[in-house]
Amino acid sequence: MKTAVYGGTFNPIHRGHIHILGEFMERLALDRALLIPDGAPPHKQALDLAPGEHRLGMCRLAAEALPGRVEVSPIELERPGRSYTSDTLAQLNGLFPGEELYLLMGEDMFLTVDRWHAAEEIFRRAVLCASPRSPAGLERLEAKARELAALGARCRVEDIPFWDISSTQVRKLAARGEDIQGLVPGRVADYIKKYGIYRGGGEHEA
Secondary structure (H helix, E strand, O other), X not given: OEEEEEEEOOOXXXXXXXXXXXXXXXXXXXXXXXXXXXXXXXXXXXXXXXXXXXXXHHHHXXXXXXXXXXXXXXXXXXXXXXXXXXXXXXXXXXXXXXXXXXXXXXXXXXXHHHHOOOHHXXXXXXXXXXXXXXXXXXXXXXXXXXXXXXXXXXXXXOOOXXXXXXXHHHHHHHHOOOOOOOOOOHHHHHHHHHHOOOOOOOXXXX
């Protein structure tokens, strides 16, 4: 079985994430996908990171856009300490022996993955998959893929049209109480509004 592993802060998950996931599922003929919200990401500051239970809940609602093929996993949220991709892949190899893992990542992540914690373990355990997030991104990704291949990594770069949506944009609009329905799935928008997740004074219990 070919399984996509799609991790991220998903703060919040938005239609751009779902678009990328759907495209990779179709282009690489993947059998299923695991959406994995980050626990404590080592590579970024997370000053306005929503609580893990909310990000997990929003991912579960978003997964309904790809019914039957997408599962949401809490394994990084349940694991204490920093959330390293190498540890997640090792855990998934143990949970799903024999499955071929395809690690989906954004342009910035792909361009720096060789500097991640235990990068050689990541290369060994999963195929690295990326698509551009900028007009010149494809050329950069293809050059990086050749560099990573020389280090032993297996890479798939796909020229998927990128949607100009970011979680930062969604959070800013939500904080002002503005409409975010076009940027996130409808049920995710309703969830954010219900719990006032990015408004600083709303109800924060899922």
